[in-house]
Amino acid sequence: MRVLTDADVDALAPDTLTTIDLVADALRALARGEGDVPPKHTVHAGPQDSFANGMSATWPERGLIGNKWITLFPTNAALGLPTASGVLVLNDGETGVPTHLIAAGEVTARRTAAVTGACLRALAPAEGHVAYTGAGAQARSHLRVLEALGRRDVVVYARRAEARDELAAWAAAHVPSVELRLVDTPGAAVRGAGVVITGLSIGIDGAQLDPADIGRDTLLLPIDYASSVGPDIAATALLASDDRDQFEASRLAGKLGDDYPAAIAWDGALLDGDRPDGRIVCQNLGTGLADLIVGDAVARAADARQVGQVIDLRG
Template structure:
């Protein structure tokens, strides 16, 4: 019988591939998805409290033969309780038997995977010579994105804005308002909270002519007009985007031109480029699969079944 082990967050961190390796893994996974080599159903969600959700994010990576699922929750009210607002587990199954083989805390992978996905988009779709990155919303996701941008471009200029942002440190410039941060940026990343009705502010008139926009907070800060003006509008998974539209998100947005994986298979075109990362389970799966491979050697997890 397949053994079953548990990894806590510190153990996951110990076994994580480097950011550079993650960039290559995620690029590979997006391309595999574009070629039909990933089984990725739209993630079902539960909403037991207003403004909160739990999502199941399964994926099968056919070329790597990795089967995994992330079960993740986001409960903003937990901040007032002194509890994490985002928590979850990732389960990796033996693809031959279907038996669970590894259960791990999802926080470490969740904290970096979205920024790595954005990094893959920047590496291929940012215009040559990109230098200045604006980040609207400088919480955990904003900090992760700044770190990945520095891996891609050690001399990158990062300007951040947030309603209560004062001293982010690490050479981050603080803008007085959102528009000041965005104007003149080569890459714009929005990573604020997603609560209640969106009140987007980022308008096409704010954007540089040759700009890559990455709204990782969905439609919270970027106006629908940006999607209409974009020469390239890609999402990581079109059925997932359509399922969000059916639930009421992305109201007024244009239909995407295709997927990020498809964009990675072609030479970049157009001037204004928009890539919306929806958070698909295949990205968690490829990183979790690599953690599993390393755990097979390290054997640092707690055995739950032998």
């Protein structure tokens, strides 16, 4: 089994547009009912609001099978540690033998932003800037996607001045073509936006956006569940999800709060053809199939270049 670190993933991952294409294929496959992607298995441990998810997936048509084990501990931020961490295990599609153990941080960041990119590329309205709420690691991966897609007019909300300064410095060095504006209130970011991407902490209180700030044709792309895009906004939109079955399981389990409407479409079913009129919400809960296809691309590159430590599980 080949073991790969986040640094290996960063060096081996396909370019941003290729990653978006790979993830778009996974979203279409989910919408067609291909693969076997059961709802996430969640266990709770550690400080309050901390949990771990098991995300299994197979895609027989591509010979892919694997599982991501990922934890979310919000209190890690105060310790200087990542709030999300985990590993992705890939298995051989013919024998089931584990072939790769991959750190999940970079895979998750790239997959999440690529799902956003696939939906934005297909469904963004013609007018308005891109708004992003939050200044964590996902803000950086999303800015890379926005630059790759040619979306350069970007307004980011971050509560802390220090976070705004750090993101501005990072963006100047890594995505110089993005015309980044940083603001200190969510309303200032989302008013007039054609696309709103929300990346605050999952489950944070008091962060839901004001529906009056959201345009009639705005595309909303939450990666923080219902923390920012509440039921009052979702009920006025065409509501889709990367994995509609996972969304329904999460909704019924109360993970999106009370009165959240059911998703009526799969993201993958909206990627081709004309954009539906009006407001659209594409909930990005994270799907194991997208992790699998990104991890497989990294694993193939690692095998070709002989990168990573190889261990024999048989001893």
